[in-house]
Amino acid sequence: MKPRFPIPLLVPLLLSVALAADDDFSFDFITHGPMLGEVTDSTVKVWARSQRPGEYAVRYGTDPASLDQVSAPLKxxxxxxxxxxxxxTGLKPETxxxxxxxxxxxxxxxxxxFRTLPNAEEHREPEHNPRGLFNFSxxxxxxxxxxxxxxxxxxxxxxxxxxRTLPGKALFSIMNGDFIYEEHxxxxxxxxxxxxxLTPGESPEIVKLAPSVxxxxxxxxxxxxRGVNLAAWQRNMPTVFTFDDHELVNDIRGAGTTGFRERRAxxxxxxxxAWEDYAGWACPRATSQGIHFGTAKLEEGSDILTDKDADFSKIDLAQAANLHVHWGTDSAGVDDIRLDAExxxxxNAGVYDVLEVLDAHRLRVTPAAVADSTGSYSIGRRSHGKFTVSNxxxxxLDCKTHRQMHDPKEPGKKGLTLLGDRQKxxxxxxxxxxxxxxFFVVSSVNFMIPHNGAGGHEFAEGKDEAWTSMLDERERLIDAFDALRKPVFILTADLHNSFAIKxxxxxxxxxxxxxxxxxHVPKNDEGDRPATGLFRSGPRTCDIRWSSxxxxxxxxxxxxxxxxxxAQINNVFNMPKELGGTRWVAYPNPQVIFQYFDGRTGAFQYAEAIGTERKP
Known part of the structure; x- marks a missing residue:
C-alpha cells in the first residue's frame, strides 16, 4: 500500500503535529493561584489563572496523599x-x-x-445552647x-x-482594601x-472598550x-475582599456626583x-448584575446617549450604579497627580445619571453632552454584600462606587453621601x-480619624478620604447603629495605622x-490625633483606647x-458531664475579643473585649 503522502512531506507534517502537541501541553498550566474565597460550613470558593483559557478541576480531600474528591469544572x-x-460543595463542617x-x-x-466553618447543628444542645452557637476567629x-x-x-x-501563627486559629480573612497599589x-x-x-484582531470586547484593564x-x-508570602497566604486562608482606592486609582473621588469631571472618578x-476577576469573585454580593461596558455616541447639547450594540432593556437600573463616560487616555489609571491637569x-468624559431607558439602544442622561463624541462608557454595579457566621x-461595604465629591473645607456639609442612598x-x-x-460593618475607609494627609502627596485643596469628610451621614449612621442596642464593630482601613476606638x-x-x-504620621496625616485618649472628631468626642x-x-x-x-468570638464553652466529652453551653453574654499583633514578629500588642448588653 502506498503512503497517503510522499515521505518528504509526511516527515515535516508529523513533526509539526508533535510540536503542536508539545505547545498545547506547555500552555495547560496554572500561572497564578490557587486562591481561596468565601468559606462556609459546607463550601469554599477556589480561584486560579491559567496560561491559556481552559478547563481545570480541583481535587480535594482530608488526606493530602489521597485527594479523592473532584470539583465541577473550573473554567x-x-x-x-x-x-x-x-x-x-458538600464539605464536612469543621474539617x-x-x-x-x-x-x-x-x-x-x-x-x-483550608478548614471549613463549624456547624450549628453539631453544637446545638437543647437546654444549654438551643441556637447552636459556636466560637470562631x-x-x-x-x-x-x-x-x-x-x-x-x-x-x-x-x-x-x-x-506561621494563624493556621488552625483564624478560619477566614477579610482583606479590607488596598490589596494592590498602582503598577503597570x-x-x-x-x-x-x-x-x-492572541493577535490584535482577537482582542476580547472588554479590552477593546477598556484597554486600560x-x-x-x-x-x-x-x-x-512577586509576593511569594502573599500567594502562600491566599491559597491557604479563605478570604473576602473590599476594594479601596488603589485597586482603582489613588484618591479616587466623586464617582457618585452627577456632572463631576475628573480622570480618577x-x-x-x-x-x-479587574478587581472582580482577581478578588471580587471571592465575595458575597447583594446584587448579581455586573458592569455594563459599551460605546456611546453623544451629540452636543443633547441628553440622549446612543449605543447601537447595547440592549438597555436588559439592564436593571435598580441593580446598577450611575454611568461614566471614560477619560480615554492611556494613563487614565496611573497614580500621578500631575496627570489630573491633562x-x-x-x-464628554465624566459622571452621568441615567434618567430613563428610551429603548434598547438609547438612554436619557444628565448632564447633556458638551460636544459630539463617540467613546467608551460604563454603567456601574452595586458591589456591597453580606454574610453570616453563627450569631x-x-x-x-462599597465605599467608592457611590461616593459623592466632598468639600475638604466643609466636612459637615449636609446631604452628601459616601454609601449612596440605596446601599445605606x-x-x-x-x-x-x-x-x-x-454586627461587623466592613468599611475600606476610616470612621473617626481623618485621612487628611499623605506625606505631602495630596491635592492642593486638601484631602480627606475618611468618613470625617461626610460628617452628616456618619453621624446619622452612628445614631442608627447605637439605637440597635447591640454591639456594632466598624472594621476600617486606608490609614496606615491600627487603632481601637470607642x-x-x-x-x-x-x-x-x-x-x-x-x-502614616498621625500629627501630619491623621488630624494630629493622640496615641491614646479622647479625640474630637467633628461634633463627637471619641476614646482612642490604643493605636499604633x-x-x-x-x-x-x-x-x-x-x-x-x-477577632475572636466567644459564644460558648465546653462543659461535658464527663471529662473528655463535649457539651456546648452558651454564655448569657457572648463577647468579641479584638487582638492586635506585630506583623514582623507576631508579638501580642493589645486586646479589647466587648460583650452584649447586660440585662437585669
Missing part, C-alpha cells in the same frame, strides 16, 4: 484574563481539607489547604504595598508571620495580546507572582472589573431585621494595618511597622 476564560473559579488544581490527570500549581487587615519606596517591599513579612497601568494592549497568545490585570499578576468601573481624550452578621438603606434595613448578636457604649471602630505599607503611633521625626523608610488584628 478560565480570555475575557477575564484567563481567570476562573469554582465552588467546592481540614487539602486541595490542588489539576489539568486532566496532571497537578498544576502549588497545593493548599478571623483575621482582618489592609494596605499591602509591595513597592520598597512606599513600604517594606515584596518580602511581605506580615503574611509570613500570619502563615500603561501596559500596551499589544504586550498583553502577546502574553496570552490589561494594565490592572498585570498589576494583580505581579503582586501574586471615571476610572472606577475599569478598576472594579484633558480627556473624550470631551454575627458581616456587611462588606440596604445596610440599615438588614441590620434592623437581623437576629444577630454582633465611639459609644455600643459602637466601636477597629482599624487594622498596614500589612506592608509605610506608616509614629512620631514625625522618623524618616519615611524608618516608618515600617506592620500590624494585623484577629
Amino acid at each position: 478560565t476564560t480570555i475575557e477575564h484574563d484567563n481567570t476562573g473559579w469554582v465552588t467546592l 481540614t481539607y487539602h486541595y490542588q488544581v489539576y489539568h486532566d490527570t496532571l497537578p498544576t500549581g502549588p497545593a493548599g489547604g 478571623f483575621q482582618f487587615g489592609s494596605c499591602a504595598n509591595q513597592n520598597p519606596n512606599h513600604g517594606i517591599g515584596p518580602s511581605l513579612p506580615t503574611h509570613a508571620t500570619m502563615r 497601568r500603561t501596559l500596551p494592549v499589544t504586550n498583553w495580546l502577546s502574553q496570552v497568545g 490589561v494594565g490592572l490585570w498585570e498589576n494583580y499578576k505581579t503582586y501574586l507572582s 471615571v476610572f472606577r468601573d475599569i478598576g472594579i472589573r 484633558s480627556p481624550a473624550n470631551p 454575627c452578621d458581616f456587611f462588606l 438603606a440596604w445596610l440599615l434595613e438588614e441590620m434592623e431585621k437581623s437576629g444577630a448578636d454582633f 465611639i459609644t457604649d455600643r459602637v466601636w471602630e477597629f482599624a487594622s494595618g498596614p500589612l506592608n505599607s509605610v506608616n 503611633y509614629i512620631l514625625p521625626d522618623l524618616e519615611r523608610l524608618q516608618r515600617l511597622y506592620p500590624y494585623y488584628c484577629v
Whole structure:
C-alpha cells in the first residue's frame, strides 16, 4: 500500500503535529493561584489563572496523599484574563481539607489547604445552647504595598508571620482594601495580546472598550507572582475582599456626583472589573448584575446617549450604579497627580445619571453632552454584600462606587453621601431585621480619624478620604447603629495605622494595618490625633483606647511597622458531664475579643473585649 503522502512531506507534517502537541501541553498550566474565597460550613470558593483559557478541576480531600474528591469544572476564560473559579460543595463542617488544581490527570500549581466553618447543628444542645452557637476567629487587615519606596517591599513579612501563627486559629480573612497599589497601568494592549497568545484582531470586547484593564490585570499578576508570602497566604486562608482606592486609582473621588469631571472618578468601573476577576469573585454580593461596558455616541447639547450594540432593556437600573463616560487616555489609571491637569481624550468624559431607558439602544442622561463624541462608557454595579457566621452578621461595604465629591473645607456639609442612598438603606434595613448578636460593618475607609494627609502627596485643596469628610451621614449612621442596642464593630482601613476606638457604649471602630505599607504620621496625616485618649472628631468626642503611633521625626523608610488584628468570638464553652466529652453551653453574654499583633514578629500588642448588653 502506498503512503497517503510522499515521505518528504509526511516527515515535516508529523513533526509539526508533535510540536503542536508539545505547545498545547506547555500552555495547560496554572500561572497564578490557587486562591481561596468565601468559606462556609459546607463550601469554599477556589480561584486560579491559567496560561491559556481552559478547563481545570480541583481535587480535594482530608488526606493530602489521597485527594479523592473532584470539583465541577473550573473554567478560565480570555475575557477575564484567563481567570476562573469554582465552588467546592458538600464539605464536612469543621474539617481540614487539602486541595490542588489539576489539568486532566496532571497537578498544576502549588497545593493548599483550608478548614471549613463549624456547624450549628453539631453544637446545638437543647437546654444549654438551643441556637447552636459556636466560637470562631478571623483575621482582618489592609494596605499591602509591595513597592520598597512606599513600604517594606515584596518580602511581605506580615503574611509570613500570619502563615506561621494563624493556621488552625483564624478560619477566614477579610482583606479590607488596598490589596494592590498602582503598577503597570500603561501596559500596551499589544504586550498583553502577546502574553496570552492572541493577535490584535482577537482582542476580547472588554479590552477593546477598556484597554486600560490589561494594565490592572498585570498589576494583580505581579503582586501574586512577586509576593511569594502573599500567594502562600491566599491559597491557604479563605478570604473576602473590599476594594479601596488603589485597586482603582489613588484618591479616587466623586464617582457618585452627577456632572463631576475628573480622570480618577471615571476610572472606577475599569478598576472594579479587574478587581472582580482577581478578588471580587471571592465575595458575597447583594446584587448579581455586573458592569455594563459599551460605546456611546453623544451629540452636543443633547441628553440622549446612543449605543447601537447595547440592549438597555436588559439592564436593571435598580441593580446598577450611575454611568461614566471614560477619560480615554492611556494613563487614565496611573497614580500621578500631575496627570489630573491633562484633558480627556473624550470631551464628554465624566459622571452621568441615567434618567430613563428610551429603548434598547438609547438612554436619557444628565448632564447633556458638551460636544459630539463617540467613546467608551460604563454603567456601574452595586458591589456591597453580606454574610453570616453563627450569631454575627458581616456587611462588606462599597465605599467608592457611590461616593459623592466632598468639600475638604466643609466636612459637615449636609446631604452628601459616601454609601449612596440605596446601599445605606440596604445596610440599615438588614441590620434592623437581623437576629444577630454582633454586627461587623466592613468599611475600606476610616470612621473617626481623618485621612487628611499623605506625606505631602495630596491635592492642593486638601484631602480627606475618611468618613470625617461626610460628617452628616456618619453621624446619622452612628445614631442608627447605637439605637440597635447591640454591639456594632466598624472594621476600617486606608490609614496606615491600627487603632481601637470607642465611639459609644455600643459602637466601636477597629482599624487594622498596614500589612506592608509605610506608616502614616498621625500629627501630619491623621488630624494630629493622640496615641491614646479622647479625640474630637467633628461634633463627637471619641476614646482612642490604643493605636499604633509614629512620631514625625522618623524618616519615611524608618516608618515600617506592620500590624494585623484577629477577632475572636466567644459564644460558648465546653462543659461535658464527663471529662473528655463535649457539651456546648452558651454564655448569657457572648463577647468579641479584638487582638492586635506585630506583623514582623507576631508579638501580642493589645486586646479589647466587648460583650452584649447586660440585662437585669
